Amino acid sequence: MTTSENKLFQYVAERSDLANFLHGRRPLKAVPVRDLSLQPKLRSGDAVVFWLSNSQRPNLIVVPEGEKLELFAWINTFHRDLAPLTSWCRVLSSAELAYYAKQNRLEPNLFGFEAAWIGAIIADAMFQSRRSFDSISLTTCLATEAFAFARSNALYGPRVTIGQLDQSLDTVRACLSRTLETAQKRSSKVTLDVLQHLLKGTALNASAPVRLLSEICNKIQGISGARTSNGDLLEGQALKSLVDFVPLLSRIQFVLDLPAEDRVRLFRQLRAGIEGIADQDRVFVLFAAGYVLSRIGGAERDLRLAEAFDGDQEEVLTWAAVLGGLGADAFWTDAFDGMGRLVARELLKPVDIFDFPNCDISLDELMVVSGGQPSSKARFRSANRNAATVELQIGVSVQFGLVDEDRLRNQPLESAQRTTPASKIAIAEDDALRSLAGQLFPHLQKLFEQHFPQLREKKGSRKNESKLL
Amino acid sequence: MSLLWRRRSELHQDQINAIEKLSVDGRFLVMGPPGSGKTSILLHRGQYLRLPPHQLTNIRLITFSRTLREFIAIDGNDRFPANLIQTVKEFVEDVFTDYGASPPEADDALPLPEKNRILAGAALELVKAATVKRVVFDALLIDEIQDLSQEEIQLFGSLSKRLMFVGDSSQKLYDVDGGIATAEAIGCKKVDLKHHFRISPQICKVADNILRAGDYELAKYCHYTGPTPTDPVINGPLTPDAQIETLIPSLDIQLDTYNDPRDRIGIVVGRKRNCLPLLENLQTERRFATNCKIFHSGVADRSFPDSCKICIVTPQSCKGLEFRALHWLLVDETPYLTREKAYTIVTRARTSLSLYYNNMLPRILQGAFAPTAGGLFDDDE
Numbered sequence: 102m103t104t105s106e107n108k109l110f111q112y113v114a115e116r117s118d119l120a121n122f123l124h125g126r127r128p129l130k131a132v133p134v135r136d137l138s139l140q141p142k143l144r145s146g147d148a149v150v151f152w153l154s155n156s157q158r159p160n161l162i163v164v165p166e167g168e169k170l171e172l173f174a175w176i177n178t179f180h181r182d183l184a185p186l187t188s189w190c191r192v193l194s195s196a197e198l199a200y201y202a203k204q205n206r207l208e209p210n211l212f213g214f215e216a217a218w219i220g221a222i223i224a225d226a227m228f229q230s231r232r233s234f235d236s237i238s239l240t241t242c243l244a245t246e247a248f249a250f251a252r253s254n255a256l257y258g259p260r261v262t263i264g265q266l267d268q269s270l271d272t273v274r275a276c277l278s279r280t281l282e283t284a285q286k287r288s289s290k291v292t293l294d295v296l297q298h299l300l301k302g303t304a305l306n307a308s309a310p311v312r313l314l315s316e317i318c319n320k321i322q323g324i325s326g327a328r329t330s331n332g333d334l335l336e337g338q339a340l341k342s343l344v345d346f347v348p349l350l351s352r353i354q355f356v357l358d359l360p361a362e363d364r365v366r367l368f369r370q371l372r373a374g375i376e377g378i379a380d381q382d383r384v385f386v387l388f389a390a391g392y393v394l395s396r397i398g399g400a401e402r403d404l405r406l407a408e409a410f411d412g413d414q415e416e417v418l419t420w421a422a423v424l425g426g427l428g429a430d431a432f433w434t435d436a437f438d439g440m441g442r443l444v445a446r447e448l449l450k451p452v453d454i455f456d457f458p459n460c461d462i463s464l465d466e467l468m469v470v471s472g473g474q475p476s477s478k479a480r481f482r483s484a485n486r487n488a489a490t491v492e493l494q495i496g497v498s499v500q501f502g503l504v505d506e507d508r509l510r511n512q513p514l515e516s517a518q519r520t521t522p523a524s525k526i527a528i529a530e531d532d533a534l535r536s537l538a539g540q541l542f543p544h545l546q547k548l549f550e551q552h553f554p555q556l557r558e559k560k561g562s563r564k565n566e567s568k569l570l
Numbered sequence: 571m572s573l574l575w576r577r578r579s580e581l582h583q584d585q586i587n588a589i590e591k592l593s594v595d596g597r598f599l600v601m602g603p604p605g606s607g608k609t610s611i612l613l614h615r616g617q618y619l620r621l622p623p624h625q626l627t628n629i630r631l632i633t634f635s636r637t638l639r640e641f642i643a644i645d646g647n648d649r650f651p652a653n654l655i656q657t658v659k660e661f662v663e664d665v666f667t668d669y670g671a672s673p674p675e676a677d678d679a680l681p682l683p684e685k686n687r688i689l690a691g692a693a694l695e696l697v698k699a700a701t702v703k704r705v706v707f708d709a710l711l712i713d714e715i716q717d718l719s720q721e722e723i724q725l726f727g728s729l730s731k732r733l734m735f736v737g738d739s740s741q742k743l744y745d746v747d748g749g750i751a752t753a754e755a756i757g758c759k760k761v762d763l764k765h766h767f768r769i770s771p772q773i774c775k776v777a778d779n780i781l782r783a784g785d786y787e788l789a790k791y792c793h794y795t796g797p798t799p800t801d802p803v804i805n806g807p808l809t810p811d812a813q814i815e816t817l818i819p820s821l822d823i824q825l826d827t828y829n830d831p832r833d834r835i836g837i838v839v840g841r842k843r844n845c846l847p848l849l850e851n852l853q854t855e856r857r858f859a860t861n862c863k864i865f866h867s868g869v870a871d872r873s874f875p876d877s878c879k880i881c882i883v884t885p886q887s888c889k890g891l892e893f894r895a896l897h898w899l900l901v902d903e904t905p906y907l908t909r910e911k912a913y914t915i916v917t918r919a920r921t922s923l924s925l926y927y928n929n930m931l932p933r934i935l936q937g938a939f940a941p942t943a944g945g946l947f948d949d950d951e
Contacts, residue, residue, distance in 0.1 A: 359798065360799060361827045362823050364827070365823050397797075
């Protein structure tokens with residue numbers, strides 16, 4: 102078997118040999134792979150190691166089902182120089198290999214809803230960073246829950262629910278002892294649920310509001326801007342079903358016929374009217390507000406108007422960004438000041454299981470090394486000084502902001518930098534404080550002596566009385 | 571509020587022709603309706619002449635007012651150097667400096683165009699009398715020709731063989747004559763622009779009802795793109811205070827509606843003395859405390875900072891400007907209201923136009939607005 106004219110070899114290694122292979126010694130008896138799906142049944146403790154012919158190091162390790170965690174534990178206990186293993190080599194179980202054997206290169210696909218998903222990601226980044234779309238960074242976008250969810254759906258289809266993804270993200274936060282606690286939890290998941298429901302082949306159960314809103318989104322996607330023979334906008338007709346639920350939304354179907362200023366007036370009416378809306382209908386009003394917002398001045402510039410919705414700001418903002426992307430012909434244009442295409446580039450990057458990973462650690466390895474809770478053992482070097490990239494699924498990585506320990510220590514001395522690498526994470530809180538105090542003490546002492554020389558003299562004269570200074 | 575096209579694809583072929591296809595050495599008179607891109611054509615023509623292969627460096631772009639000069643400089647800076655843009659008055663004063671002479675004392679009571687005419691006449695005599703020309707320009711590009719005098723046009727003609735004038739006789743604000751005819755007399759070839767791109771169809775209809783240039787109708791050649799326009803409205807009769815009370819909520823909505831960084835809202839008041847009280851009134855509202863600014867000839871700083879979203883202008887100082895939404899207050903107190911002046915003011919608006927009057931709307935405007943829907947008789951539904 103070859104990938105891009107590059108021959109693939111494999112070798113079934115016992116645990117005693119595995120460390121040697123991971124250190125770069127290639128077995129003489131490695132055999133070319135003819136069919137990835139035809140793999141020998143592995144004994145417990147064995148692993149299949151794969152190399153591409155042009156690779157110095159293994160590209161993939163496959164272990165028997167249920168033994169991945171044990172492998173990580175073994176590496177992190179006996180071969181720490183190779184850990185985190187998942188930062189440089191992919192590890193799969195034999196069942197996972199069977200899935201990837203069918204298509205070792207995954208091509209992400211969001212079935213025409215790319216622009217809408219990108220809108221959700223950018224709205225999430227805007228909300229988390231409290232910045233407008235023209236000043237957020239790509240890194241912020243890639244660190245969002247929406248990005249992880251979109252990427253997972255693009256690569257694997259609607260298999261993981263947003264609730265399940267949340268659990269994974271919480272686990273990562275729990276394991277990394279120094280993540281920034283600025284990420285705000287979503288008050289509602291309806292937007293992402295709807296986007297997932299729109300994907301082909303979804304088999305997940307959806308609530309009635311999600312089904313209704315998905316149906317509307319689907320119609321808008323297909324008929325954006327089109328009119329009936331009577332000249333009515335089809336988009337307005339698609340929204341008509343909302344009016345049956347909430348009379349407050351009676352004008353929503355005529356938005357595109359309203360002058361721009363009247364759209365803002367309608368938006369404000371929705372804001373004023375939401376207070377008296379029953380909880381179960383609130384989701385429709387927020388959707389409608391997002392829709393109106395997306396139709397004020399090109400769907401982008403006015404997103405800040407969502408701030409008027411206080412606690413529901415994120416939902417309105419996300420709907421506006423999502424609905425602004427429905428019906429978009431191309432998602433690689435300069436939407437969101439060009440950020441849209443950068444997000445698209447990352448979102449739709451293909452994954453080849455024989456490519457080396459681009460994360461700092463995988464979620465399962467992180468759980469093993471940390472024991473599932475903040476731990477000083479969960480130490481690893483991250484590519485970025487202030488962030489760790491954790492792979493939740495193959496190809497689905499999320500960045501987590503980390504406390505900048507150097508800054509925390511107020512620019513430590515050079516010697517301290519040498520002993521404490523910048524991006525080593527997860528130093529126990531007490532250690533950090535002790536280290537900081539130790540470095541600050543000489544400076545504080547010097548300043549004190551400069552400003553209060555008389556006390557120094559007194560101290561000298563009474564040095565036998567107190568040693569506190 | 572942007573004068574400059576960033577991409578060739580944004581231009582109409584007529585505009586490209588006026589910039590690039592006209593002979594480099596010729597003299598031209600480009601006439602076109604509001605929003606046809608005349609000022610932008612001047613800017614691009616200037617840069618076209620400056621770039622290789624022509625590389626004509628000693629070029630000036632000349633505007634009528636300083637407000638317009640500042641306005642052009644906002645976007646023109648990276649396409650055409652701002653320091654090559656002058657007002658007519660500055661340009662003529664430079665001629666005196668170049669020839670080591672003092673300009674004649676002008677009576678301050680005279681209106682600006684008359685003072686400019688006298689100055690230009692004296693400068694023209696100076697240039698004609700000189701045995702050796704001290705300055706010759708590679709090209710002069712002049713805006714708002716309809717408000718320039720015969721003397722000014724002749725002066726420009728004596729200082730450069732390459733001329734481009736742009737203007738629109740319907741937008742004439744001052745009582746000066748002869749500019750357009752003189753330009754043709756000194757050999758300027760006339761180029762007509764018909765298509766325009768700035769003004770909504772609804773506002774075009776109002777402008778067409780105020781003033782027509784022969785068979786030409788703005789509404790027929792409208793290529794407006796932008797936010798869905800609001801129908802032009804008349805508010806009145808309202809006392810001045812009531813006008814401001816009506817204006818404020820409208821501005822509040824418009825700031826949320828038109829928030830492209832380049833969008834500005836204009837408020838036209840008839841006289842300079844109305845500007846400051848209006849500004850003070852608006853600034854009592856928190857939302858307008860820092861984003862309003864006055865633009866007229868009595869104000870020293872007429873730059874357009876990004877923070878300025880609401881521009882308070884007079885009929886004279888709004889010349890050449892454009893606003894996403896325009897409010898014309900105290901319409902019936904606008905001095906010397908002519909059809910040309912009314913036409914010029916309403917065509918500053920791109921998407922939204924509101925008029926406010928105290929006692930009675932002037933007839934030329936009353937006939938321009940369609941009445942709002944309603945029954946013919948009291949008991950009609």
